[in-house]
Amino acid sequence: MTGTGDGSRIRTGIQVLDERLKGGFPRPSTLLLFSDKPTEKRLFAENFAVQGAIAGEITLYVDFFRAPTLARAELSRFGKYPADRLIVVDAVSSQLMVESSEPYRIKDIDDLQEICDVIVQAIQEQKPSRIVIDSMEFLADHFPKDAVLDQWKRIIDEAAKVRSVTCFLFINWTYHERDLSAIRALSDFVVEFQSSMRGGILRNSMRISEMEEGGIRTNWIPYAFKDLVGVTVYFPRIMVTGPFNAGKSTVVRSLCEKSISIDRMGTTVAFDYGSVNITGIEAEIFGTPGQERFEFIFKIFAREVSGVLLVIDASRPEDFERARHMLELIGPRIPYVVLANKSDLPGALAPDTIVRKMDLPDGTPVVPTVATESKGVRDALAILAEMIIGVR
Amino acid sequence: MGDPRFPTNYAILLAGPPGVGKFEYTVAQAREALRAGERVVFVTLDLHPNEIRARAKALHLDLEAYEGKSFAFVDCYSATASERPEPASGKKTFLVSSFSNLEGIGMAMSKAAQELGTPVRIYFYTISTLFLHNSTQAIAKFFQIVTSRAKMNMGFILYAVQEGVHETMTMNLLRSLVDGVVEMRFTDTMDREVRVHHMRGYQVDSSWHPFVQMPVLPGGAL
Numbered sequence: 195m196t197g198t199g200d201g202s203r204i205r206t207g208i209q210v211l212d213e214r215l216k217g218g219f220p221r222p223s224t225l226l227l228f229s230d231k232p233t234e235k236r237l238f239a240e241n242f243a244v245q246g247a248i249a250g251e252i253t254l255y256v257d258f259f260r261a262p263t264l265a266r267a268e269l270s271r272f273g274k275y276p277a278d279r280l281i282v283v284d285a286v287s288s289q290l291m292v293e294s295s296e297p298y299r300i301k302d303i304d305d306l307q308e309i310c311d312v313i314v315q316a317i318q319e320q321k322p323s324r325i326v327i328d329s330m331e332f333l334a335d336h337f338p339k340d341a342v343l344d345q346w347k348r349i350i351d352e353a354a355k356v357r358s359v360t361c362f363l364f365i366n367w368t369y370h371e372r373d374l375s376a377i378r379a380l381s382d383f384v385v386e387f388q389s390s391m392r393g394g395i396l397r398n399s400m401r402i403s404e405m406e407e408g409g410i411r412t413n414w415i416p417y418a419f420k421d422l423v424g425v426t427v428y429f430p431r432i433m434v435t436g437p438f439n440a441g442k443s444t445v446v447r448s449l450c451e452k453s454i455s456i457d458r459m460g461t462t463v464a465f466d467y468g469s470v471n472i473t474g475i476e477a478e479i480f481g482t483p484g485q486e487r488f489e490f491i492f493k494i495f496a497r498e499v500s501g502v503l504l505v506i507d508a509s510r511p512e513d514f515e516r517a518r519h520m521l522e523l524i525g526p527r528i529p530y531v532v533l534a535n536k537s538d539l540p541g542a543l544a545p546d547t548i549v550r551k552m553d554l555p556d557g558t559p560v561v562p563t564v565a566t567e568s569k570g571v572r573d574a575l576a577i578l579a580e581m582i583i584g585v586r
Numbered sequence: 587m588g589d590p591r592f593p594t595n596y597a598i599l600l601a602g603p604p605g606v607g608k609f610e611y612t613v614a615q616a617r618e619a620l621r622a623g624e625r626v627v628f629v630t631l632d633l634h635p636n637e638i639r640a641r642a643k644a645l646h647l648d649l650e651a652y653e654g655k656s657f658a659f660v661d662c663y664s665a666t667a668s669e670r671p672e673p674a675s676g677k678k679t680f681l682v683s684s685f686s687n688l689e690g691i692g693m694a695m696s697k698a699a700q701e702l703g704t705p706v707r708i709y710f711y712t713i714s715t716l717f718l719h720n721s722t723q724a725i726a727k728f729f730q731i732v733t734s735r736a737k738m739n740m741g742f743i744l745y746a747v748q749e750g751v752h753e754t755m756t757m758n759l760l761r762s763l764v765d766g767v768v769e770m771r772f773t774d775t776m777d778r779e780v781r782v783h784h785m786r787g788y789q790v791d792s793s794w795h796p797f798v799q800m801p802v803l804p805g806g807a808l
Contacts, residue, residue: 229689231692231731231735232688232689232690232691232692232693232696232728232731232732233689233693234693236689236690258684258686259683259684259686259687259690260665260683260684264665264683268683286684289684290666329689331688331689331724332686335686335720335721335723335724336721365688365689367688367721367723367724367727367728368721368723368724368727389693389696391696391699391700391704391735391739391740392739394699394700394703394704394739395700396696396697396700
């Protein structure tokens with residue numbers, strides 16, 4: 195699975211993910227979209243299917259929960275796609291005892307063999323490049339385990355013959371850990387999903403692990419869904435901080451199309467706030483005041499940040515100690531990028547000098563910026579995004 | 587206790603045979619919560635939202651006055667028709683595609699709670715319907731996860747369950763996973779009675795009280 199040429203990889207349509215995956219998932223491959231609690235993993239699968247249809251690829255969607263009309267209506271929320279590119283295997287009309295004119299229709303929902311025969315027939319005839327099985331827990335919950343695992347393997351084999359990337363959705367209600375290991379072993383990638391509700395806000399995140407030894411492995415990536423846009427990677431709470439007068443508010447302004455600042459006589463007293471959307475990354479940006487007397491606000495914001503842009507004035511090494519102190523307040527586990535701002539001023543220090551003077555670990559990213567001209571600021575955010583996503 | 591509402595961060599199972607008045611009891615609870623300014627999510631598996639609106643109105647609860655503000659439906663019923671029902675304007679309904687889509691039900695409840703704001707009171711009518719479409723094992727895990735999520739992050743949940751259609755083991759399992767059980771029954775003369783069987787952390791009078799038609803609450807049980 196090392197092909198990189200045209201057609202050997204299947205894009206997710208989520209740019210930062212596709213970059214991490216070196217262009218997408220390889221053909222053929224098997225994805226296990228897994229969670230052990232209710233999550234929004236269907237969003238990822240639906241987005242993946244619709245992205246394929248939009249790109250003109252044949253996409254097969256096997257739906258055990260929604261009649262085809264409903265499935266197509268809900269999939270169109272992810273964007274307009276050519277109708278003939280998306281083929282639905284109808285496993286629901288027979289459950290509802292309604293008529294169906296779908297070419298691929300499961301007549302007896304209590305017959306595992308027939309269910310899988312219809313799926314395999316659709317794979318052989320349509321040769322889809324993407325397949326979504328929504329979802330395997332329907333089968334796991336209705337049929338004996340060994341028979342389900344046999345049919346699972348059969349679908350994987352048939353999909354591999356047409357070089358398809360197959361997504362199996364699976365929430366585990368019934369299987370034991372040992373069976374789960376067997377299912378993971380059948381997969382090339384496991385995409386795990388988490389949804390958590392804290393303070394009344396629902397947060398979704400996912401993590402991709404390639405099962406192969408030394409394969410790709412990401413951190414938990416937060417994501418969000420918007421009608422007609424689909425799934426985007428979303429970073430809540432990126433904190434912009436740094437010593438007094440380093441240019442934090444200017445950084446927030448240059449990143450965000452719209453931002454607000456609560457300031458007094460040109461210096462920020464509460465916080466700056468804005469949101470940014472670049473190259474498939476959406477982020478929520480908070481700027482904190484740099485003055486020490488507002489440290490209590492800083493401590494409140496620092497609690498739940500996903501990453502930090504530390505803005506320093508590259509021409510004022512006397513403030514570096516203060517910047518270092520701020521990093522200590524944030525704690526050791528939060529990824530951060532240092533923005534060496536005002537790098538156009540005479541006497542501005544070079545990144546490696548800053549690393550040495552601030553006594554930062556080797557490899558700490560220091561990006562020279564000129565926030566007033568928007569230079570380097572977006573690069574710094576992109577680097578931070580990569581650090582948050584992480585990759586092995 | 588003078589307050590007829592149950593505590594928050596709490597889960598209740600309401601058990602009784604079909605026709606004993608579980609729906610009336612549930613609506614009475616929802617009505618008191620809404621009148622007290624609380625938020626309510628009604629998860630329906632057995633009735634169309636329109637039927638619930640009509641029947642609630644007959645029980646002195648005008649749901650439409652609260653919809654979109656402090657009340658929302660999670661509708662697992664309508665999608666059994668293959669067309670997507672168009673939601674009426676101003677009313678926010680969270681649609682679940684199928685009774686067997688347990689994950690979808692769980693997420694729709696979270697989203698409804700998020701949209702309305704927490705804490706929220708969730709009424710689940712009825713858990714019995716799930717047993718027609720899913721394995722007991724799957725429902726047990728769903729029940730456990732949803733109950734703990736509802737208690738921890740959302741506030742309160744009450745499940746109605748049909749007595750006499752599930753095996754004893756299943757009923758005991760459901761009872762063991764909640765904090766309190768309210769039971770309803772018919773007497774020999776076909777009068778209806780209700781009692782609070784137990785409530786974790788509370789001293790309750792577990793004797794039977796007549797279940798009077800609305801608007802009086804069951805025997806002042808709480």
